[in-house]
Amino acid sequence: MSDSESEQEQRLTLEDLEGSDTEMLSNDEDGPIDILTEQRVTINNEPALKRLREQIALPTNIPWSETQSVTSTQAVSVADPDDDLNREVAFYNQALEAAVLGRERIRKEGGVFERPGDYFAEMIKSDEHMAKIRQRLLDENASIQASERAKAQRDLKKFGKKVQTEKRLEREKSKAAALDKITSLKKKRQGNDNTANADDEFDVALASDDEQRGSGGAKNGNNKRSASSTPGSRSKRLKKDQKFGFGGKKRNAKSNTAESSADMSGFNVKRNKSTSFKSGGHKAARTAAGGAKKRPGKARRQNAGGRK
Amino acid sequence: MATVFKQQKSKQDKAEGVVAHTSEEKVFKNKQRVLLLSSRGINSRHRHLLTDLENLLPHGKKDAKLDSKSKLYIINELADLNNCNNCVFFEVRKRQDLYMWISKTPNGPSMKFHIQNIHTMEELKMTGNCLKGSRHILSFDKNFESSPHWQLMKELFTQVFGIPKTSRRIKPFIDHVISFSIVDNRVWFRNYQITEKPLEHRSATDTTDLTLVEIGPRFVMNPIRTFDGSFGGQTAFENPEFVSPNVARSNIKNAKAGRYKSRMDAIAQKDERLKEAEMPEDPLEEKNVFA
Numbered sequence: 209m210s211d212s213e214s215e216q217e218q219r220l221t222l223e224d225l226e227g228s229d230t231e232m233l234s235n236d237e238d239g240p241i242d243i244l245t246e247q248r249v250t251i252n253n254e255p256a257l258k259r260l261r262e263q264i265a266l267p268t269n270i271p272w273s274e275t276q277s278v279t280s281t282q283a284v285s286v287a288d289p290d291d292d293l294n295r296e297v298a299f300y301n302q303a304l305e306a307a308v309l310g311r312e313r314i315r316k317e318g319g320v321f322e323r324p325g326d327y328f329a330e331m332i333k334s335d336e337h338m339a340k341i342r343q344r345l346l347d348e349n350a351s352i353q354a355s356e357r358a359k360a361q362r363d364l365k366k367f368g369k370k371v372q373t374e375k376r377l378e379r380e381k382s383k384a385a386a387l388d389k390i391t392s393l394k395k396k397r398q399g400n401d402n403t404a405n406a407d408d409e410f411d412v413a414l415a416s417d418d419e420q421r422g423s424g425g426a427k428n429g430n431n432k433r434s435a436s437s438t439p440g441s442r443s444k445r446l447k448k449d450q451k452f453g454f455g456g457k458k459r460n461a462k463s464n465t466a467e468s469s470a471d472m473s474g475f476n477v478k479r480n481k482s483t484s485f486k487s488g489g490h491k492a493a494r495t496a497a498g499g500a501k502k503r504p505g506k507a508r509r510q511n512a513g514g515r516k
Numbered sequence: 517m518a519t520v521f522k523q524q525k526s527k528q529d530k531a532e533g534v535v536a537h538t539s540e541e542k543v544f545k546n547k548q549r550v551l552l553l554s555s556r557g558i559n560s561r562h563r564h565l566l567t568d569l570e571n572l573l574p575h576g577k578k579d580a581k582l583d584s585k586s587k588l589y590i591i592n593e594l595a596d597l598n599n600c601n602n603c604v605f606f607e608v609r610k611r612q613d614l615y616m617w618i619s620k621t622p623n624g625p626s627m628k629f630h631i632q633n634i635h636t637m638e639e640l641k642m643t644g645n646c647l648k649g650s651r652h653i654l655s656f657d658k659n660f661e662s663s664p665h666w667q668l669m670k671e672l673f674t675q676v677f678g679i680p681k682t683s684r685r686i687k688p689f690i691d692h693v694i695s696f697s698i699v700d701n702r703v704w705f706r707n708y709q710i711t712e713k714p715l716e717h718r719s720a721t722d723t724t725d726l727t728l729v730e731i732g733p734r735f736v737m738n739p740i741r742t743f744d745g746s747f748g749g750q751t752a753f754e755n756p757e758f759v760s761p762n763v764a765r766s767n768i769k770n771a772k773a774g775r776y777k778s779r780m781d782a783i784a785q786k787d788e789r790l791k792e793a794e795m796p797e798d799p800l801e802e803k804n805v806f807a
Contacts, residue, residue: 250754250756251751251752251753251754252665252753252754253750253751253752253753254663254665256744256752257665257667257668257742257752258664260625260668260742260744260752261664261667261668261671263623263625264620264625264671264672264675265671266546266671266674266675267544270546273681274544274680275546275654275678276651276652276653276654276679276690277653277654277655277656277674277678278653278654278655278656279655279656279660279661279670280655280656280657280658281658282658283657283658283659283662284657284658284659284697284698284699285699286700289699289700295699295704298697298699299695299697299704300708300728302657302695302697303655303693303695303706303708303728304726304727304728305655306653306654306655306695307653307655307693307708307710307726307728308724308726310653310690310693311690311726319690320688320689320690321689321690322689322690322691322712323647323650323691327689329647329648329687330648330649331645331646331648332571332572332637332645332646332647332648332731333637333645333731337638338645341640341643344640345643
């Protein structure tokens with residue numbers, strides 16, 4: 209601030225010396241480059257500003273309530289004017305101070321400050337407008353709550369997934385442990401066989417073991433199925449599958465193919481010729497062929513109905 | 517004849533200032549009336565701002581749009597016709613740049629501002645409300661005392677935005693405060709509702725029972741010039757930091773155009789470099805030795 213003030217002072221003195229506003233600012237110490245950039249003349253005619261102020265100023269001895277103007281005790285200083293929150297807080301504090309001081313002074317001068325509750329008058333914003341504002345606030349709250357709920361749900365889902373993976377890992381672990389047990393058992397057996405008999409017998413035993421395990425698994429699966437459905441209950445399903453087909457591609461089944469469009473089996477030259485789009489011919493062909501009779505007109509139909 | 521004389525005299529008084537003399541004893545009456553009008557080419561946001569100001573200032577008189585942007589001195593006559601001694605004039609350029617003139621008609625001074633960041637009362641974000649025509653408290657930042665042109669501005673704002681006690685259509689209570697603050701060499705305008713919190717709704721740390729809720733409008737006034745006449749005259753102050761919105765826009769455009777320009781420059785530089793990097797013919801090269 210002091211820097212800019214000194215600059216302004218310097219400018220003022222320059223202007224005073226030269227007495228014209230159109231003169232280019234010649235800052236000798238700044239060199240030719242600065243002269244080029246600073247072509248704009250800055251005017252700050254402080255005596256004139258003071259004179260103008262005195263010219264229009266209200267008298268000082270008037271009661272405060274004439275102007276109701278308060279100057280803050282602390283200058284608003286905001287480091288970064290783009291910082292919305294801090295800036296608005298500074299403005300708020302300035303206004304709040306003025307409000308508090310103003311109330312004091314008005315009470316001192318015997319005025320009324322606050323509006324009584326039963327004083328109704330036209331407001332600056334209409335009731336409809338205030339209703340809109342209220343609605344907007346409500347909507348905002350609702351949306352905040354909804355988003356919070358969604359967030360909680362998401363967290364829950366994430367946690368659920370964790371549980372799922374844990375379960376999966378546990379299952380895998382137990383499976384691996386079971387397999388380990390089997391291999392160790394095999395090894396034990398192998399050791400026994402080696403000591404006792406020839407190795408061909410072991411192979412058979414192993415194969416049988418494997419078979420048993422595999423078939424056992426399959427059997428288990430079958431058993432599971434049979435628990436829910438018997439051949440009798442599946443008969444309907446089987447019939448349906450036979451009728452409608454089962455599996456296979458379902459898309460484009462009804463669309464034309466090269467073969468279907470080349471198929472001329474359903475074409476009849478005679479019939480094709482008989483139904484031409486020419487209206488006269490069409491009618492004639494129809495009557496000649498002895499086709500269905502045309503529906504009589506409405507009046508005729510009604511008359512016929514009346515006779516009945 | 518006497519009535520004509522009286523009329524003339526009162527007119528002169530009005531022109532001289534705000535003090536109305538009645539007979540010998542000087543009884544002060546703060547008489548202010550503000551003419552509010554705009555130029556043609558105003559857009560909806562600016563129009564809403566103007567109506568907001570009209571609603572806030574019961575001593576204001578809104579007039580029809582002014583056709584001319586060059587002959588602004590006719591506003592002085594308009595103000596006189598409307599018995600106004602202040603004027604707020606919205607000059608809109610290019611249907612987007614709003615300049616606000618605040619002037620003491622007919623003799624000045626006057627100030628020209630560039631208005632930025634306008635939020636009108638129509639917006640739903642500002643939830644406050646107040647009586648229409650209640651007199652507000654004007655709150656000025658302490659920075660307004662720092663230099664003569666800010667002091668002059670403060671005086672002008674007090675007279676234009678302060679509602680005189682004798683104004684018609686005012687209501688007897690005070691329920692809002694208008695604040696002017698200087699940040700970044702601009703004046704920030706805010707309008708707050710004053711609400712009193714009952715004791716039982718206050719926390720222990722809350723010392724004051726007053727809280728503020730913003731009503732709107734809000735805008736930023738960037739001072740451009742101060743003239744010693746009304747809508748003209750000699751310049752008493754000029755803001756050295758003011759950048760015309762046209763210049764700002766063209767700078768942005770140029771900065772965008774700069775991408776293409778810098779690319780072309782880079783290509784040209786590369787060509788030059790390649791040319792320089794070509795080696796002179798070597799006498800020991802194969803074709804020179806064995807040819």
